[in-house]
Amino acid sequence: MTTTVTTAAAPAPAGHPAPDTAARRRRRATLLRWCFVAPAALYLLAFFGYPLVRNILMSFQHYTPHTFFTGESPFNGLDNWRAVFRNPLFVDSLGHTLVFTVGSLLGQFVLGLALAVFFSRRFPLSGVVRAVLLLPWLVPMVVSAVVWRKLLDQESGVINTLLMDLHLTSSAVPWLSSPDLALLAAILVNIWIGIPFNMVILYGGLQEIPRELREAAALDGAGAWRTFRSVTLPLLRPVVTVVLILGFMSTVKILDLILALTGGGPADSTQTLGTVTYQLSFQQLDFGQGAVVGNVLVLVSAVFAVLYLRANRSDFGQGK
Amino acid sequence: MTAVPTRAPLVSPLTASSRRAVHTAAALAILAVLLFPLYWMLNIALQPGESLAATRWLPTSGGWDNFQRALSSQGGSLVTSLVVALGAVVVCLLLAAPASYALAQFRLRGGRAMVFATLITQMVPGIVIANALYSAYVDLGLVNSLLGLILADASLGLPFAIVLLRAFMVSIPGEVVEAALVDGANRFTAFVRIVLPMSRNALITAGLFTFLFAWSDFVFALTLNTTDDVKPITLSMYEYIGAHVSDWGAVMATAVVSAVPAAILLVVAQKYVAAGITGGSVK
Numbered sequence: 001m002t003t004t005v006t007t008a009a010a011p012a013p014a015g016h017p018a019p020d021t022a023a024r025r026r027r028r029a030t031l032l033r034w035c036f037v038a039p040a041a042l043y044l045l046a047f048f049g050y051p052l053v054r055n056i057l058m059s060f061q062h063y064t065p066h067t068f069f070t071g072e073s074p075f076n077g078l079d080n081w082r083a084v085f086r087n088p089l090f091v092d093s094l095g096h097t098l099v100f101t102v103g104s105l106l107g108q109f110v111l112g113l114a115l116a117v118f119f120s121r122r123f124p125l126s127g128v129v130r131a132v133l134l135l136p137w138l139v140p141m142v143v144s145a146v147v148w149r150k151l152l153d154q155e156s157g158v159i160n161t162l163l164m165d166l167h168l169t170s171s172a173v174p175w176l177s178s179p180d181l182a183l184l185a186a187i188l189v190n191i192w193i194g195i196p197f198n199m200v201i202l203y204g205g206l207q208e209i210p211r212e213l214r215e216a217a218a219l220d221g222a223g224a225w226r227t228f229r230s231v232t233l234p235l236l237r238p239v240v241t242v243v244l245i246l247g248f249m250s251t252v253k254i255l256d257l258i259l260a261l262t263g264g265g266p267a268d269s270t271q272t273l274g275t276v277t278y279q280l281s282f283q284q285l286d287f288g289q290g291a292v293v294g295n296v297l298v299l300v301s302a303v304f305a306v307l308y309l310r311a312n313r314s315d316f317g318q319g320k
Numbered sequence: 321m322t323a324v325p326t327r328a329p330l331v332s333p334l335t336a337s338s339r340r341a342v343h344t345a346a347a348l349a350i351l352a353v354l355l356f357p358l359y360w361m362l363n364i365a366l367q368p369g370e371s372l373a374a375t376r377w378l379p380t381s382g383g384w385d386n387f388q389r390a391l392s393s394q395g396g397s398l399v400t401s402l403v404v405a406l407g408a409v410v411v412c413l414l415l416a417a418p419a420s421y422a423l424a425q426f427r428l429r430g431g432r433a434m435v436f437a438t439l440i441t442q443m444v445p446g447i448v449i450a451n452a453l454y455s456a457y458v459d460l461g462l463v464n465s466l467l468g469l470i471l472a473d474a475s476l477g478l479p480f481a482i483v484l485l486r487a488f489m490v491s492i493p494g495e496v497v498e499a500a501l502v503d504g505a506n507r508f509t510a511f512v513r514i515v516l517p518m519s520r521n522a523l524i525t526a527g528l529f530t531f532l533f534a535w536s537d538f539v540f541a542l543t544l545n546t547t548d549d550v551k552p553i554t555l556s557m558y559e560y561i562g563a564h565v566s567d568w569g570a571v572m573a574t575a576v577v578s579a580v581p582a583a584i585l586l587v588v589a590q591k592y593v594a595a596g597i598t599g600g601s602v603k
Contacts, residue, residue: 032507032508033422033426033428033507034422034428035418036418036419036421036422036426036507036511037418037419037422037423037428037431037434039414039415039418039419040415040416040418040419040478040482041419041434043415043474043475043478044434044437044438044441044478044479047449047453047471047472047474047475047478048437048440048441048444048449048475050452050456051444051448051449051451051452051453052444052448052452054452054455054456055448055451055452058451058452058455068455068458115350118343118346118347118350119347121343122340123340123341123343123344123347124340124341124344125344125347125348126343126344126347129347129348129350129351131586131590132351132355132586133350133351133354133355134586135355135358135579135582135583135586136354136355136357136358138532138582138585138586139358139536139579139582140535140536140538140554140578140579140582141536141538142536142538142554142557142558143554143557143575143578143579144357146557146558146561146571146575147357147358147360147361147572147575148357149561150360150361150364150568150571150572151357151360156375156568158360158375192354192357195354249442249443252445253445253446253447253448255445255446255447255538255539256538256539256554259538259542259558260538260558260561274445274447277447277448277451278447278542278543281451281454281543282450282454282542282543287451287454287455290451291451291452294445294447294448294451295448297445297447297448298444298445298448301443301444301445302443304443305440305443308439308443309436309439309440
């Protein structure tokens with residue numbers, strides 16, 4: 001728009017100098033525009049780009065506790081990668097990450113969807129209750145983990161008190177102290193944390209589906225379940241894709257919940273890629289091996305990032 | 321008088337309203353079950369200390385001791401968290417607002433790439449960032465510093481803020497800014513005087529979420545601090561349960577206090593929260 005003003009003001013017939021100043025002005029305008037974006041772009045490069053590149057380099061370097069005094073971290077080829085892949089803890093943590101992520105997603109999604117469907121009916125207080133239900137998702141994850149650690153405590157936890165009072169179990173369940181149960185307990189807690197997120201997005205998706213379609217199905221004699229399965233669910237699919245991909249990416253990297261709930265134990269039964277990265281880098285101070293596990297974690301997320309961007313472009317970009 | 325209705329309504333008004341009442345009751349029951357852990361947190365915090373054996377179902381008086389103990393041992397960390405979270409909000413909004421405006425309103429070469437990159441950054445695990453950032457921070461002398469943690473925590477909100485603000489600023493009509501430019505303002509003053517006030521609600525939402533993300537941060541607090549100089553409440557509580565698991569009253573009192581920003585966000589910005597979650601699609 002500024003260019004039209006410029007050409008109008010310039011001595012029209014001269015020809016040569018006008019396009020020159022116009023070009024210069026345009027260049028200055030472009031520069032100014034970049035001044036708006038540059039600070040954020042530089043920050044993103046420093047706090048996301050640099051770590052990603054640096055982690056790849058670090059995974060080929062030898063770090064010891066001395067490195068931070070001497071500054072020496074020589075390149076050591078594939079040593080870190082070999083060491084990590086031979087470490088049984090890495091293989092175990094990969095499995096735990098998978099079970100934790102898939103289990104959490106299933107639980108969060110099914111319960112979130114059920115709540116979303118329930119709340120899309122009209123009844124008094126629906127909005128208020130829906131808003132308050134978000135609280136578990138907004139509370140810091142470490143806080144939730146600490147609260148659940150108390151709830152699930154074998155001796156003094158209220159969950160066991162309840163289970164025993166209702167005669168569902170005869171003795172106190174060692175939720176967090178048994179290697180067989182700790183991962184399940186972590187999954188249950190994470191399901192609780194993730195339900196609101198699933199509910200909110202799926203609820204939004206349900207609101208987009210025209211009411212008439214469901215009413216038409218009902219008039220045609222379809223029952224509630226049939227309508228849900230044949231009309232609602234297919235129309236909801238784009239939103240379902242996004243919710244599951246986003247859920248995957250945020251769940252696969254969870255660290256605070258597990259550290260504060262079980263610390264990776266008992267007997268490493270709740271170690272995940274995140275906790276192993278933390279342990280290798282910040283407890284054993286082997287940042288090279290930590291970087292290897294971190295890179296594996298990035299790789300796993302990247303696969304789903306690609307899926308997300310695909311789904312995002314075709315389905316979720318409703319005009320925004 | 322006995323004019324029979326031509327067609328009996330499928331659902332009589334009475335059953336419709338009673339069905340709604342049943343729904344409300346069910347919703348309240350769901351709420352009670354899902355919020356029970358948070359109720360229990362409050363309940364334990366309000367019980368007098370050392371009542372480990374049997375926690376009552378309702379809070380008794382005398383629990384204020386717990387809050388006193390919590391505040392005296394962790395008050396400093398609460399202040400640290402507050403400073404860090406506010407700092408992160410300032411950094412985040414200073415960076416995000418102009419960038420979002422440019423990405424929404426200017427035709428920029430590479431603009432699309434940057435929006436794309438912003439979406440990607442939301443998927444980078446925090447521990448991976450911390451891994452590389454730590455050694456860079458050692459070189460820059462930013463380990464154990466408030467500034468270092470503020471800068472790192474701002475990264476939790478920045479991509480979200482850009483996505484959210486950009487979505488809002490796309491809808492600002494170009495003519496509004498053009499008019500200011502004609503009146504002699506430059507791009508920057510037009511941005512500050514016109515665009516920012518118009519975007520107030522979006523800025524508040526982005527700021528509140530950034531505050532909450534920074535307040536909830538644990539990974540950076542844990543990894544970028546090796547001494548007790550900078551210890552936000554999440555880290556403080558984590559260390560506290562490691563050392564004093566027996567004093568659950570004080571632990572839960574701290575938990576209650578650290579959940580306050582979430583509760584405030586829910587009350588103050590209720591209508592923006594759901595929009596924020598779906599719009600930003602993070603966490």
